[in-house]
Amino acid sequence: MGPNTTIFAVFLAVALPLLVAFAVWRAVTTARTPQGAVAWTVFLVAAPWFALPAYLFFGQHKLKGYRITRRSSRLVRREMDAFCADYPPAEADGARYRAFERLAAMPAVGGNSADLLVDGKATFEAVFEAMDRAEHYLLVQFYTIAEDGLGNEMAERMIAASARGVSVRLIFDGVGSYGLPAHYLNALRDAGVQVVDPANAPGPTKRFQINFRNHRKTVIIDGQEGFIGGHNVKDDYLGKNPTFGPWRDTHLHLRGPMVAQLQLVFAEDWHWATGESIGGGLNWRPDSAEENLSGLVLPSGPADDMDTGALFFISALAEARERVWIATPYFVPDQDVLSALVGAALRGCDVKVLVPDAIDHYLPWLAAHAFFDEVRAAGVEVLRYEGGFVHQKVVLVDDDFAAVGSANLDNRSFRLNFETMALIFDRGFASRVAKMLEADFTSAYKMDKPLHEHPRWVRAAAPFARLLAPIL
Template sequence: MDSGARLGDVGSDVLCQNSVHPVRPRLPMLTPSVIAAIVVSLHVLGVIAALHAVMTVRTAPGAIAWAGSLVMMPYFSLIPYLIFGRSRFAGYVNARRFNNHRLREIRQNMSTQELDSLSACLVMNPDQECMRALPRLTGMPCLGNNDVRLLVNGEATFQAIFAAIDAATQVVVVQFFIVHDDELGLELQRRLCARAKAGVRVYFLYDSIGCHALGRAYLRALEEAGVHVRSFATHPGFVNRFQLNFRNHRKLVIVDGERAFVGGHNVGNEYLGRRPPLAPWRDTHIEIRGAVVLELQMTFAEDWYWAAHEVPYLLLPPPRRFGDMVCQIVPSGPADAQETCSLFFVEAIQAARKRIWITSPYFVPDEAVSAMLRLAVLRGVDVRILIPARPDHYVVYGASTIYAHQAVCAGVKVFRYQPGFLHQKVILVDDDAAAVGTANLDNRSFRLNFEMMVMTAHPAFAASVAEMLEADFAQARQIDREDFLGAPAILRVAMHVAKLFAPIL
């Protein structure tokens, strides 16, 4: 009896102990052999990823940088490579082929009068040397019968865009890289909803990474009003969060197939200069009316098809006289057979005989563009680069400082805009051609983003761009060699480190 009681007591004690201290499963021990297996596996994956980089990364410096880091330090570089490493967007090529086929069908259904009107606008051999290679480079014709108006700041830009949207009767196309749900964003939303409720076809395309902070409520209000809403994403769903390349950086508004707006502005209060510390914001847009608006619609249709798997409703510009300006649309992106954006800058610089003035928020040129700038200086061309004095991304700012120092040493005149952040993307070639659009002077615009530039050949338009840039240079400080050499040693080292990231900036 006593022994049984004792056994029972022991069993009760064990139960009590288990209830107080439950038995936990043993975790596998990280023995030296397990650690070695993990390290070997990471290095094997690193070698595989390095081979992938060598085969796919567009530039030799970029391939060397990725391959070296993946082989030697795969534990630090594998995840960044998954996020930043891809530089070709093969999937978009198939979408482009199908979309182009559908667009050819649309052209074939045009009436004889419409085809004659469009054919009359073709410019087979532009007088301006900077435009002669562009039709074959882009696959888009050079067109006359256009009128282009410069919009020199955010107030002028959105006043013109909102007025055009309010007057729309058939179709409105809106495409931006960034849209905020602040005062300006809500104003755009209100006007788009009003047009959609009035029976106008409204298309709203936004980049899923650029608009990562845009609330679902903003988009739902557009959809409930009848707006066609799509996001541009390189991959569907959660996977897109890990792919920061291949962003759609274009900013485009088209109204009734007749009027279009292109430039550097996104939608947000900062673009009106209402958000310190980068205020006042300096940016430029253009308003285009005429035959070339059809080509802008074609470019939007390509992006829309990728996002929605359908071709949007397109309108031909009316067959009437708009103006005597010649325009060339230069869409570019990672699905291009050639590096369209980089070659566009090369062509503009090498064609300059008197001056080439370029403004860009980021100055991280590749070797081809750098060589063209140096050669232009040797030809006696007035080469000027206008960049910001205030940084919005410190790594890019550091790398830009190194490249600016090298350009100054080669004879390029480099200026830093003082009043606020400079975001405009403008090129002036001599006295008869100028380009405005979305492309920056960096590898991301050259090879990784979808961009849009519009080259306009006309002395009056070039004169208006020159007048605008002269006012900007008057508010800028020309830098010299001491801007870099006079910086503290630790800061110069940091700038050189930032330059190592040039292939992904």
């Protein structure tokens, strides 16, 4: 037996069990759910050669740096909250806002307007027009940016803004924007745009992380206007991908105090990724809007002390008395959200879930099939959109509450990604959202087929895909 063989044998006998034991201890003590702890423990013990690298990439759940960032923004938060106190929400009864305010750590505020932007053409026309109006600064954040027609137009707008003296900051996600060439980013930097990929944030394990993606999609102009929703910067979002055809997505154009809340989320992300505090140079007192909508911005992510993303859906479902309509590209709920969804249907609410008929990722598509029978048995109506690919993230509750943003109805958005939702409490706005979704329903069919009637490969694979729900 050679020396290399001996070293390998010692590793197998001593080091590997120790590494597995340490990883199991970490999984048990840091997992966000018991199901996740059990899944990682079984995987690590049963297949350590595969599980150890997977745990390094997927299994870490602590983001102390982001918590430090939250503390560092307290002064800005106090100033912003003092401003927001001058714009109380229209509804006097604050009880209905309380859960969402506590989850967001920000108050519900009045004095807002929210323009509903349906699909990519309307969204990016509005975004680019607003960017061209910028006089002081632009804050741009997207999960996916591609070097294509739309991506190049976005770059041109940022470069033009920088050339006229506007401060421009860009955050993008390295995984979501995988393949974005260096020359694209270098051209922005050479023009004076400050560019950050949060994957380069400090931390010894950061380079290995595939989880904890920054899935937010926002643009902020001079602290006066903000955009939030489901669109990324890629030609697909203009319906130019022949595989998917028309791309169905939704964004909001915000004005009023909610823009300051959206801006705070960006400032915290920037500080975490760079160590630079930019709050002192931003406008925290946007003009109020005559429409006077009430609402708040609710950020969520793996650094939160609570499972904010899941609790948003649970709280919204608990609010419902008449209806809950949800549009999401991925339907992979955890047990708590699943129970809340079923509970709303059992109370007699009209519960509809709009999902795509087209497939972009097979694992979540398969996992969803393992949930459909259960929710349909309780009275939930599952609709599959045939008019292209539905990517919007929209929640409508009763006739006076709607939310639009970046969070999908899946575990990744609940616990692993940084997300942001804009919550609006207003009958007029909810009516516009209802009409939008009703139009979407006309391009969808009701899914009645139970799992046992699907092709054999779907029946066989769906339960196994559901086992991966904690990371889908």
